[in-house]
Amino acid sequence: MLKAIFFKEFFKIRWLWLIILLINLALTAYIFITTRSLFILDHPEVVWYRVLHLGQIHFEDLKYIPLVSGILIACFQYLPEMWGERLRLSLHLPISPHILILAHVLVGLTAFGTVALLDLTALWVITAQYFPKEAVMTSLVTALPWIMAGVAAYLGGTLALLEPNFRFKVFNMAVAAGVAGLFLRNQDPGGYGPALTGLILPLLLMVLSVLLPAYRFRYRRTV
Amino acid sequence: MLSIKQGPAFFKKYVTGKDSTMTPVIEVEHLTHQYGKQIIYEDLNFTIPPGKIYGLLGKNGVGKTTLIKILMGFLRPAAGKCRVFGEDSHNLSSAARTRIGLLFEGHLSYEFMSIKQIEKFYAPFYPAWDRDIYYHLVDKLGLDHDHLIKNMSCGQRSQVVLGLIMAQQPELLLLDDYSIGLDAGYRRLFLDDMREFLNKEMNRTVFLTSHVIQDMEDFVDEVIFLERGGGLLTTSLTKFKNGFRCYRVRRNKKNHSFLKNQDRLFNPLIKNIETHADYWDFFTFAEKNKVRDALREQGLAMNDPDDLKEVPMTLEDAFIGYTGRY
Amino acid sequence: MKKCACLCFTLLVILVSAIYLPILYEKVFFKQIKKTHLFYSPVSRDFILKEKFTGPVPEQALKNSVDHHTGIAYQKADNTYVSRRQFEKHLPFIFYKNMEIWGLLPLELGGRKFDKQTIKKNRRVMELKSIDIIDRRPFTPFWPLLESNPGQARLVFPDDRFRMTPTAMEFINADTNRKDKALTKTFTNTLKDCGFIFPVQSINGKFTVLKPFDEGIFMVDAKFSVFHVKRINGKPEIIKTPIDTRLKTRFIKISENRQKQYYGLLLTHTGQLNLLSYDNYKLIPLPLIHYDPDCMDIKLIFNPLFCTAVYSDQTMIRALAMDRDFTIIKKFSHTMSRARVTLAKQVYHTLFPFCIYFDTENSGFLSMQVQSEGKYALLGLIVCLGIFFSKTMLGRKKPPGLWKTALVATTGIYGFIAINIIDIDDEP
Numbered sequence: 001m002l003k004a005i006f007f008k009e010f011f012k013i014r015w016l017w018l019i020i021l022l023i024n025l026a027l028t029a030y031i032f033i034t035t036r037s038l039f040i041l042d043h044p045e046v047v048w049y050r051v052l053h054l055g056q057i058h059f060e061d062l063k064y065i066p067l068v069s070g071i072l073i074a075c076f077q078y079l080p081e082m083w084g085e086r087l088r089l090s091l092h093l094p095i096s097p098h099i100l101i102l103a104h105v106l107v108g109l110t111a112f113g114t115v116a117l118l119d120l121t122a123l124w125v126i127t128a129q130y131f132p133k134e135a136v137m138t139s140l141v142t143a144l145p146w147i148m149a150g151v152a153a154y155l156g157g158t159l160a161l162l163e164p165n166f167r168f169k170v171f172n173m174a175v176a177a178g179v180a181g182l183f184l185r186n187q188d189p190g191g192y193g194p195a196l197t198g199l200i201l202p203l204l205l206m207v208l209s210v211l212l213p214a215y216r217f218r219y220r221r222t223v
Numbered sequence: 224m225l226s227i228k229q230g231p232a233f234f235k236k237y238v239t240g241k242d243s244t245m246t247p248v249i250e251v252e253h254l255t256h257q258y259g260k261q262i263i264y265e266d267l268n269f270t271i272p273p274g275k276i277y278g279l280l281g282k283n284g285v286g287k288t289t290l291i292k293i294l295m296g297f298l299r300p301a302a303g304k305c306r307v308f309g310e311d312s313h314n315l316s317s318a319a320r321t322r323i324g325l326l327f328e329g330h331l332s333y334e335f336m337s338i339k340q341i342e343k344f345y346a347p348f349y350p351a352w353d354r355d356i357y358y359h360l361v362d363k364l365g366l367d368h369d370h371l372i373k374n375m376s377c378g379q380r381s382q383v384v385l386g387l388i389m390a391q392q393p394e395l396l397l398l399d400d401y402s403i404g405l406d407a408g409y410r411r412l413f414l415d416d417m418r419e420f421l422n423k424e425m426n427r428t429v430f431l432t433s434h435v436i437q438d439m440e441d442f443v444d445e446v447i448f449l450e451r452g453g454g455l456l457t458t459s460l461t462k463f464k465n466g467f468r469c470y471r472v473r474r475n476k477k478n479h480s481f482l483k484n485q486d487r488l489f490n491p492l493i494k495n496i497e498t499h500a501d502y503w504d505f506f507t508f509a510e511k512n513k514v515r516d517a518l519r520e521q522g523l524a525m526n527d528p529d530d531l532k533e534v535p536m537t538l539e540d541a542f543i544g545y546t547g548r549y
Numbered sequence: 550m551k552k553c554a555c556l557c558f559t560l561l562v563i564l565v566s567a568i569y570l571p572i573l574y575e576k577v578f579f580k581q582i583k584k585t586h587l588f589y590s591p592v593s594r595d596f597i598l599k600e601k602f603t604g605p606v607p608e609q610a611l612k613n614s615v616d617h618h619t620g621i622a623y624q625k626a627d628n629t630y631v632s633r634r635q636f637e638k639h640l641p642f643i644f645y646k647n648m649e650i651w652g653l654l655p656l657e658l659g660g661r662k663f664d665k666q667t668i669k670k671n672r673r674v675m676e677l678k679s680i681d682i683i684d685r686r687p688f689t690p691f692w693p694l695l696e697s698n699p700g701q702a703r704l705v706f707p708d709d710r711f712r713m714t715p716t717a718m719e720f721i722n723a724d725t726n727r728k729d730k731a732l733t734k735t736f737t738n739t740l741k742d743c744g745f746i747f748p749v750q751s752i753n754g755k756f757t758v759l760k761p762f763d764e765g766i767f768m769v770d771a772k773f774s775v776f777h778v779k780r781i782n783g784k785p786e787i788i789k790t791p792i793d794t795r796l797k798t799r800f801i802k803i804s805e806n807r808q809k810q811y812y813g814l815l816l817t818h819t820g821q822l823n824l825l826s827y828d829n830y831k832l833i834p835l836p837l838i839h840y841d842p843d844c845m846d847i848k849l850i851f852n853p854l855f856c857t858a859v860y861s862d863q864t865m866i867r868a869l870a871m872d873r874d875f876t877i878i879k880k881f882s883h884t885m886s887r888a889r890v891t892l893a894k895q896v897y898h899t900l901f902p903f904c905i906y907f908d909t910e911n912s913g914f915l916s917m918q919v920q921s922e923g924k925y926a927l928l929g930l931i932v933c934l935g936i937f938f939s940k941t942m943l944g945r946k947k948p949p950g951l952w953k954t955a956l957v958a959t960t961g962i963y964g965f966i967a968i969n970i971i972d973i974d975d976e977p
Contacts, residue, residue, distance in 0.1 A: 001347050001348055003347070004343070004344050004345075004346075004347045004348065007340075007343070007344065008333065008336070008344050011335065011336065011340065012333075012335055043706075043723070044708075044723035044724050044726075045693070045706040045707065045708055045709070045710070045723040046706060047723075048691075048693075048710060048723050049693065049706055049756075052689045052691055052710070053689075053756055053757075080333075080335065084327075084329060084331050085297075085327075085331075086331055086332075086333065088295070088297055088325075088327060088331070089325075089327070089331060089332065089333065091297075092295070092296070092320055092323070092325050093320070093345075093348045094317035094318065094320045094321040094348055094349070095317060095348065096317065096550075098550040098554075129726070130726060131726070132691050132710070132712065132721050132726065134689045134690055134691045134712060135689055135691070138687070138689045141687075168970070171970050175561060175562060175565050178565035178566075178568065178569050179561070179565060181569075182568070182907060185907075185915065187909070187915060188686070188687050188913055189687060189689075190687030190688070190689070191687050191909065191913055191914055191915055192914075192915055193687055193914060194914050194915075194916060195907075195914065195915045195916055195917065198917060201564075202561060202564055202565075204557075205557045205558070205560050205561040205564070206557075206561060207557075208553055208554050208557035208558075209554060209557045209558035209561050210554075211550065211551070211553075211554035212551075212554040212555060212557075212558045212971070215551050215554065217297075218296075218297065219299050219313050219314070220297070220298060220299065
């Protein structure tokens with residue numbers, strides 16, 4: 001049964017997922033080119049100084065792309081479910097609503113996860129090409145909160161889109177924006193380091209919170 | 224033109240449908256629902272026994288969709304009980320949901336899937352799934368199995384959706400406005416498919432709504448007329464057709480002041496009055512003589528026996544006469 | 550499962566609102582007041598400060614204020630106010646350029662005359678912010694070792710940087726991003742020959758070319774011995790300093806200065822701050838009282854007569870005036886005007902029983918900290934609980950459930966918002 005849900009969800013977002021994957025790929029290629037040009041325009045030791053010491057982020061263009069990717073995946077996954085309230089079709093299936101919704105979320109997160117993995121891997125490869133291994137670690141710790149912002153955006157999108165009541169929808173969006181905002185502070189590279197583990201908590205809370213609008217959709221009192 | 228109808232009290236005596244010998248598939252007890260301060264219905268009661276086909280009829284805005292949403296489990300009643308297979312409809316177990324096939328208004332389906340994919344999607348959820356039933360219906364369309372549902376006409380889509388519901392082999396089918404968007408041919412096909420399915424397998428219960436009353440004529444066993452405020456009449460269509468009458472009285476100088484300062488007729492015999500430019504139509508379950516007496520009592524002068532004429536009605540006329548035009 | 554979802558969303562709402570609502574309030578009702586500037590005046594031989602006021606400005610301060618700067622006061626230690634010009638005249642070594650314009654140079658203090666050159670030559674400011682301390686900010690453990698004898702006026706970055714592995718000082722060439730084996734071997738061996746024990750504890754230096762000359766770096770080895778490492782003509786020049794290993798050097802803030810008196814400031818693991826002198830790496834302990842390097846910024850202001858140590862946290866500023874031998878002359882402490890509890894602050898502490906700060910206060914790392922102002926918080930919780938009870942009783946005609954009450958009782962406005970926004974009912 002879960003396989004069927006996974007299939008349906010993947011089938012629904014497969015083109016968008018591919019497009020997002022390609023956009024991310026293109027962006028990482030762009031980051032590669034800009035990083036390379038840094039070394040063409042300046043002496044390597046000066047670039048190292050700027051990046052390793054002054055905190056210049058050579059992959060800054062990546063910052064908001066996971067956020068946008070997360071929102072897009074949520075939209076493509078849940079807007080078709082909300083048009084004409086098609087989610088009722090799935091909610092009537094003989095499977096508990098929380099398993100159903102969490103299966104949906106799992107597919108979305110997996111789709112996002114692959115995109116994020118691509119970003120991080122590309123960042124790893126690009127940074128390792130031009131910088132010492134210490135810089136790779138700093139880069140990953142710098143980019144990881146942006147990825148987590150994408151997760152928050154995806155879960156926030158889910159929270160808002162599944163919610164049937166407009167007032168709650170707006171509130172859910174505000175909460176999601178608040179959580180995503182936690183991951184997008186302008187910090188020195190690596191500044192998020194020790195806080196990252198703790199910041200998993202709001203994301204975990206969000207994962208289970210998305211069940212609430214689904215329940216409200218399922219068992220609501222008013223249309 | 225003026226439409227005058229009786230209040231809910233009039234119908235209570237007509238409320239039937241309780242059969243204590245069978246365990247009902249649907250039980251509605253003291254159901255109340257409201258949106259904000261607007262009460263849709265209060266203290267609604269009826270039961271649906273197994274093996275019967277019920278049609279829910281009513282004008283727009285009387286709460287048909289609300290009732291079917293409550294039955295389907297997507298709306299929790301404000302008060303009262305609505306049980307399907309003995310379980311609260313808003314909290315049905317997975318096992319109960321397996322026994323219920325839902326057709327949502329507009330033949331909702333996952334339109335991004337193809338004929339083949341959607342069958343594959345639904346099949347694992349239902350132990351009694353019969354893909355042959357599905358393909359038997361869908362193959363009538365002569366479409367490739369890779370054809371996407373979103374590229375189908377409304378009629379074609381209705382076949383796919385019906386095929387999916389039937390393949391599930393449910394004991395109860397809740398069909399919300401199956402006729403919407405369908406031309407006469409597809410409406411006929413839909414009902415023919417249904418008949419075939421219901422004949423093959425006994426004891427399935429169907430609860431449906433439709434805007435096309437004449438389609439129901441040879442299909443449903445019983446109809447439930449739902450009125451604004453929760454008035455309810457459960458009857459068979461034959462009984463309704465044979466028992467419900469329309470009497471016409473021409474308007475003239477003598478009687479032109481009748482009903483002028485009134486918006487209701489306080490006589491329980493008259494269900495509805497439609498006022499036209501030249502005549503009044505009185506709709507009732509009562510005999511001609513009783514109606515004449517009642518109207519006279521209300522002050523309508525009728526000297527000639529031909530002043531009150533019975534007008535033949537189609538089922539649709541009767542339905543409109545019963546519910547009122549607006 | 551629904552209860553679990555409700556709980557998670559409630560916690561999420563509480564978390565988000567406890568972070569953002571106080572920020573919103575601060576933005577609307579709080580004025581961001583910078584820290585007070587405190588100095589020791591060689592003229593009055595007492596402390597003098599410049600402060601922006603929170604709340605009403607004393608009349609005397611207003612009298613001395615200049616045009617639109619009415620909120621800024623120049624206050625002496627005896628609580629009298631002076632004008633800005635007077636203030637600057639109290640600090641002639643700092644505002645020596647103005648003294649020159651006003652024709653007050655050379656000035657005479659304590660029987661000594663000071664002209665512009667003498668003042669310039671003897672002035673120096675050393676600073677250690679809590680965020681500067683090596684383990685309090687993010688950094689990439691990969692450093693440059695500058696050529697201390699560049700053979701030209703300007704310093705340049707070398708082609709390589711080094712990392713400290715558990716066994717070596719490993720140089721990586723920037724052009725190739727590969728290890729420079731020869732250089733690695735040379736420096737590692739020299740370090741070992743000097744008695745350096747791997748792995749390193751900390752690397753301390755001023756890693757910039759924007760300084761007058763290069764004094765190399767200071768490495769603290771596994772046993773807390775401090776090594777002074779320089780690259781001269783491409784070769785290692787390493788000195789094992791006599792700095793006591795028992796001090797467990799935590800951080801050294803190097804700051805090259807042409808006076809060549811002090812390399813910088815050395816912080817021990819106990820929080821003792823010392824000046825690290827050129828005189829055989831002799832440490833001069835600073836007699837600071839209530840100094841906490843992890844949450845305070847400190848400035849050492851040297852002038853031809855005195856050295857003043859000024860350090861502060863968020864509310865209190867302290868200063869020590871010392872002579873050039875670092876003997877205390879005078880002490881001073883002052884609660885800054887920014888710490889004044891205004892009505893807006895009282896409301897803030899009452900309204901928000903606790904606030905979650907997600908910030909980089911005193912550090913380069915983001916962290917979450919919960920702060921609460923006891924008595925106000927308690928008052929706020931009681932008021933919030935009262936409103937919650939009244940609202941529920943008026944609406945539902947029955948008292949609220951236990952866990953909802955407990956939630957509002959512990960989280961106040963946040964729980965109140967969560968409960969009122971989330972449509973939690975008791976049915977499945």
